[in-house]
Each structure stands twice: as C-alpha cells, then as structure tokens.
Amino acid sequence: MTRLNLLVGGPQSQYPSDWKKLPGAWVGVDRGTLHLLEAGITPLFAVGDFDSLTTPEHQLVVNQVAEIHAKADMDETDTDMAVRLAFVEHQATEICLVGATGGRIDHFLSNLFMPTQPRFATYTNHITMIDAENFIQFYQPGHYQLTALPDYRYLGIVPLTAVTHLEIQGAKYPLHDWSSAMPFSWASNEFIPGQPTQVSWTTGVVAVIQSRDLRGQQLDN
Amino acid sequence: MTRLNLLVGGPQSQYPSDWKKLPGAWVGVDRGTLHLLEAGITPLFAVGDFDSLTTPEHQLVVNQVAEIHAKADMDETDTDMAVRLAFVEHQATEICLVGATGGRIDHFLSNLFMPTQPRFATYTNHITMIDAENFIQFYQPGHYQLTALPDYRYLGIVPLTAVTHLEIQGAKYPLHDWSSAMPFSWASNEFIPGQPTQVSWTTGVVAVIQSRDLRGQQLDN
Incomplete structure (x- = not known):
C-alpha cells in the first residue's frame, strides 16, 4: 500500500495536532509545501505556482523539492491536480488531505466536493480528509x-x-x-x-x- | 421588511467581528442563545433543549427569553426549526445565520445544505450566512x-x-x-x-x- 498525505493551503489552526505523525510520504499543495519544509518534511512532490510566497520562501521550495508541478489547466485546482498525480503518476492507493478545511469556504467546498468528480470515481473510497475535530x-x-x-x-x-x-x-x-x-x-x-x-x-x-x-x-x- | 438574525451554536472564533451591529432582531439557536444574552442582546425567541448548558446558564435563558421552543421532530435540526419559525410564524422576509460555520463539519454542512431543502424553496433567496471571512x-x-x-x-x-x-x-x-x-x-x-x-x-x-x-x-x- 502506498499512502500519500497532501498538505493543502488551509489555515494551520485547523490541522490535527498529531499531523506530522501520519504514516506515509507527503505532497505539498501550494502554501502547504512551505509548511511541510518548515516542519522538516521534504515532500515527494509539490503542486502550485507559489505566487503567494515571498522570493526567499519560493527559493526555499525550489531548492528543496525535486519535483514541482505548475498547473496548466485553469479548471483544475492545485488540490485536484495533486490528487490526480498522486493516484495516477505516483500509484498512491490511499490519500489523506490535511489543511483542506477552514478559512475560505469556496476553497473548502472545492476540496469537499472533489471526491464526487466522476473522473475520480475509482479513487473516491480511498480519500480521507482530517482536521482538528x-x-x-x-x-x-x-x-x-x-x-x-x-x-x-x-x-x-x-x-x-x-x-x-x-x-x-x-x-x-x-x-x-x-x-x-x-x-x-x-x-x-x-x-x-x-x-x-x-x-x-x-x-x-x-x-x-x-x-x-x-x-x-x-x-x- | 422584517429581517431576523439567527445566532447558531458554532465556534465564536468564526463570528464576523461586527456581528452585534447587524440590523434586525435576533433569534437564539441552542448555545447561541447564551452568547446573545452574554452580549446584552435579548432574542425574540430561542430554539433548543439547552441540555449542554449548566443549570445557572439554563436558568438565565429561561428567565430572559419570553418564547422558547424545544424541538419535537428528531429529523429537524434546531437551526431548521428556527428558520421555519422565523419565516412562517414570525413573518421574516430575510434571515441571516451567524455561528453556522466552523467546528464540526456535519453541523456546518447541515446548515449549508438547509436552503436546498424543497420545503424551504420559497425562502432560499432570502437566506444569508456570514462568518469572519x-x-x-x-x-x-x-x-x-x-x-x-x-x-x-x-x-x-x-x-x-x-x-x-x-x-x-x-x-x-x-x-x-x-x-x-x-x-x-x-x-x-x-x-x-x-x-x-x-x-x-x-x-x-x-x-x-x-x-x-x-x-x-x-x-x-
């Protein structure tokens, strides 16, 4: 079983307290990538254009992360793209999203409804989302x-x-x-x-x- | 126009900062009733069994609020019932929910999906939900x-x-x-x-x- 955890850009106040102990490798989605590096975790890959990062933050991401994907399709969110790459390119059998709740509700609902997309139907039962509560x-x-x-x-x-x-x-x-x-x-x-x-x-x-x-x-x- | 604001039991950290200045009378839903009284606002009516309140808190609610409704139907949430009473019994033309986001996601989704219920179709366009962001x-x-x-x-x-x-x-x-x-x-x-x-x-x-x-x-x- 290959389990991958995705750290998404939602507010850190909503992370589960023991998130760093989750089993499996990590994937950084946009600002989540920076939070992984700050926690001493190097993600397997990262997705995002990182345009909200400062120049030193962006440099840190580029220096530390071997595989970085910038989004090509406006209709696919960074999270959608990371989920697709995790299952299709990196053969994940389970994925867990952290940082996908709280903050802007349009973002949260984009994450919550993602597993209903017909193109992810094969993967729906293998997606988990965790926050503090x-x-x-x-x-x-x-x-x-x-x-x-x-x-x-x-x-x-x-x-x-x-x-x-x-x-x-x-x-x-x-x-x-x-x-x-x-x-x-x-x-x-x-x-x-x-x-x-x-x-x-x-x-x-x-x-x-x-x-x-x-x-x-x-x-x- | 009769606008009513409903204070629901979600986390106070998610309230908009200026919530007390919203125009219109207030309705308390479960623990939201206590938060209204603590803010010096006496609700027009309240809904809930208040079983999560301490005895003194419960006594405060009973002493201060003239109209209290306990839920009769398990399939209707306190919030659903307050919305129904606001529109049907109190002739509200607009309602605004505060305290309906954050915390337990099953509760939040119950609030978010409420306006899709066919029985509320007449009222859907007159429901607003506000939080900090x-x-x-x-x-x-x-x-x-x-x-x-x-x-x-x-x-x-x-x-x-x-x-x-x-x-x-x-x-x-x-x-x-x-x-x-x-x-x-x-x-x-x-x-x-x-x-x-x-x-x-x-x-x-x-x-x-x-x-x-x-x-x-x-x-x-």
Whole structure:
C-alpha cells in the first residue's frame, strides 16, 4: 500500500495536532509545501505556482523539492491536480488531505466536493480528509461497515449528491430507505459502543464524518 | 421588511467581528442563545433543549427569553426549526445565520445544505450566512446580477446540487453553459472593479460566496 498525505493551503489552526505523525510520504499543495519544509518534511512532490510566497520562501521550495508541478489547466485546482498525480503518476492507493478545511469556504467546498468528480470515481473510497475535530471518508454506493475511531464521539452521514435508498443500521439513530435529490447532512448520530454501524445506498456519493469535541472543550461545537 | 438574525451554536472564533451591529432582531439557536444574552442582546425567541448548558446558564435563558421552543421532530435540526419559525410564524422576509460555520463539519454542512431543502424553496433567496471571512447567499434558478461587497475580494459560485446551464459573465473567469450532476465549487473567481457579474442557471440551488483574507492576513486562506 502506498499512502500519500497532501498538505493543502488551509489555515494551520485547523490541522490535527498529531499531523506530522501520519504514516506515509507527503505532497505539498501550494502554501502547504512551505509548511511541510518548515516542519522538516521534504515532500515527494509539490503542486502550485507559489505566487503567494515571498522570493526567499519560493527559493526555499525550489531548492528543496525535486519535483514541482505548475498547473496548466485553469479548471483544475492545485488540490485536484495533486490528487490526480498522486493516484495516477505516483500509484498512491490511499490519500489523506490535511489543511483542506477552514478559512475560505469556496476553497473548502472545492476540496469537499472533489471526491464526487466522476473522473475520480475509482479513487473516491480511498480519500480521507482530517482536521482538528473531523475525520472524513468518502464512498461510492455500496454496503459498508463503519467502526468508531478512538476518541471520536459523533457520526455524520452526509450525502453530498443526490442519493437513493440510504440505510443506517446499528447506530443511535437508524434510517430506513431514504432518498433525496438534494444533499443533506444527517448530523450528530453516534456509534453504539462495541458495535459497528452498517450503511448502504444505491446511487450517489456519501461522506462519512466522525467528529469530536476538542480536548478540554466544554462549549461550542 | 422584517429581517431576523439567527445566532447558531458554532465556534465564536468564526463570528464576523461586527456581528452585534447587524440590523434586525435576533433569534437564539441552542448555545447561541447564551452568547446573545452574554452580549446584552435579548432574542425574540430561542430554539433548543439547552441540555449542554449548566443549570445557572439554563436558568438565565429561561428567565430572559419570553418564547422558547424545544424541538419535537428528531429529523429537524434546531437551526431548521428556527428558520421555519422565523419565516412562517414570525413573518421574516430575510434571515441571516451567524455561528453556522466552523467546528464540526456535519453541523456546518447541515446548515449549508438547509436552503436546498424543497420545503424551504420559497425562502432560499432570502437566506444569508456570514462568518469572519465569508458572506454566503443562496439562490434558486434564475438570472442574477451580483455586486461586490466592500472589502470582499473573491467570488465563489458553488452549485450545491445538480445544476444545468450555469453561466458566469462579467467576472474575471467567465463560464459558459455548464451542467453537472455533482456539486462543484467554482472557487477563487473575482469581480471586475466597477462591474457587476451576471450569473444564471435553469435547475439546481447555487451558493454565492464572497470571501476575503482576514485583516492583516498574509498567509493561509
């Protein structure tokens, strides 16, 4: 298995605290490349035009990163391009995005909807997105058995597209044969301790979001 | 015009800095009710079971707020219920959500997708969502002329659902007759100074996101 982690240009305040310990090599996307180098991690490759970097920052990236790709197609984002290169050119079998949430919502939604693009359908089930509070997986139609991550309390089942015959079984709030032309977030569900949750549907792309309150958090979420 | 602002339970770090100056009366949703009272604002009504509040906090809410609604239907979120009551019972003509972004992504997506619910179709074009960096409007199919907000640099055109015949004209990056079964975020577009942008489409719900870098921000977005 070749797992690659992509560090995207979202706000560092949203990174998971243990992001540097994630298994696998790293890929830098735009400003994420600089944050990798600052953390002492040399990315396998980087994508971006780096036009938001200062001249010394840009020089650091050029000196340290052996493989740099500048975007040729305006309709493909830097993140899209990095995902494509990771799977197609670098034979990744799993990718994990960090720095893909928070900040500008148009950017976040571009990342969130990326796994629904038909050209990535083969890869949808192998894409994960992690931030400080959320662990997101993406799935094409099928039957799945979900198990709780340690320390993640909540389970969101989120059709990002039209969906048919969605079932949730074995969780706190079951759902039977639900279809919708519109996206919808079935938020705040929970695993039953020691028991897997079964989900299935026949068409559409669904995000499975495990989330938690931040350590010591007593207030908003 | 009766404009109501809803303060939802998302993280206070994401509130726009000038949120207390927004025109119109306020509605508290769950913990947002407490934040309103702490800011010296008495909400017109509040929605929630307030089970995350301490006993003194709960007592404060009960003492101060004349109209409190506890949720009866598990399939309707507190925010959904507050939106319904604002439009249907309190004859709001515009509503603005604050505290609807950040934190748990299942909650955020529940808020973001709310205006796509068919039962809210009459109200979609009258819902706005604001946070520190983003100003989001929601629209049913039609022809719209968009104008730049002061200090917002970026324009995201985001089909949240399947969309047909989307056109963007008069912006930095035009788009011609684009249709998709999947959601997609056309991120990082920009207004041309002094010129409105025209957008149109024939089916689907689209979010228009104006965003900005935070004041003094030189780094991530």
